[in-house]
Amino acid sequence: MPRTIILQSYRTSQVPGWIEKCMASVRHWASLHGFEYRFIGDEIFDRVPAWYQDRAQGRMPVITDLGRLVLVREALMEGADTAVWIDADVLVFDAADFRIDIADDHAFGREIWVQPAGKDLKVYRNVHNAFCLFRQGNAVLDFYIHSCERIMRRVSGGVPNQIVGTKLLTALHNIIGFPLIDDVGMISPLVLSDVAEGGGTALNLLIAKSAAPLKAANLCSSLVGGVADGIAIEETLMERAVSRLQREGRQLFD
Helix, strand or coil: CCCEEEEEECCCCCCCHHHHHHHHHHHHHHHHCCCEEEEECHHHHHHCCHHHHHHHCCCHHHHHHHHHHHHHHHHHHCCCCEEEEECCCEEECCCCCCCCCCCCCEEEEEEEEEEEECCEEEEEEEEEEEEEEEECCCCHHHHHHHHHHHHHHHCCCCCCCCCCCHHHHHHHHHHHCCCEECCEEECCHHHHHHHHHCCCHHHHHHHHHCCCCCCEEECCHHHCCCEECCEECCHHHHHHHHHHHHHHHHHHHC
């Protein structure tokens, strides 16, 4: 049987309850489909060169963007047929129907981001790496690692959190066209608020613009503790959204 390894990483102390639920949902999904599951704590940072971490100026998303790729490469070098990275703040709420039996040897997630535009709402289409899949023999992984390092050697001044994640992948996708998976969506602050409430205009727009019903969702933990698009993103909001998705996720996105 083909060997698939699912990779996740997060700190091991003071883990928010809703993050625990997200990671438990991924473990359950992996077990259900016969995948190996591998959790890595702060050891992920050992995979990232010191010079790169210095250049990243302490921005954990930028450092982790490279660390996840090195972990994926290690898994493939160990003999895995497929290695899949899933962010710790991804909740799988439709484990039975979330499948990764795609024909391509690599894939990223499709991001449909809903945010305000004056009195209206606007949709931005991007590529995200909260979910990324690589198979033996793919030509993209080493190129992506090289690109991350090359970009960070050239940066000066401030470093955006998305510089080697969404920004890089979206720019490349617009030129070469990556295979994208629609099952793992990106939940913007307005959509997050709607999910917690059980419905709303932003959620409806996301559903209308999605090619297929979501089976899992990235809840954007990097925004917790701040205010974005007029939404105060607090732990209580995250807990409510996770609980709603666990109970009604399939119905919400059908």
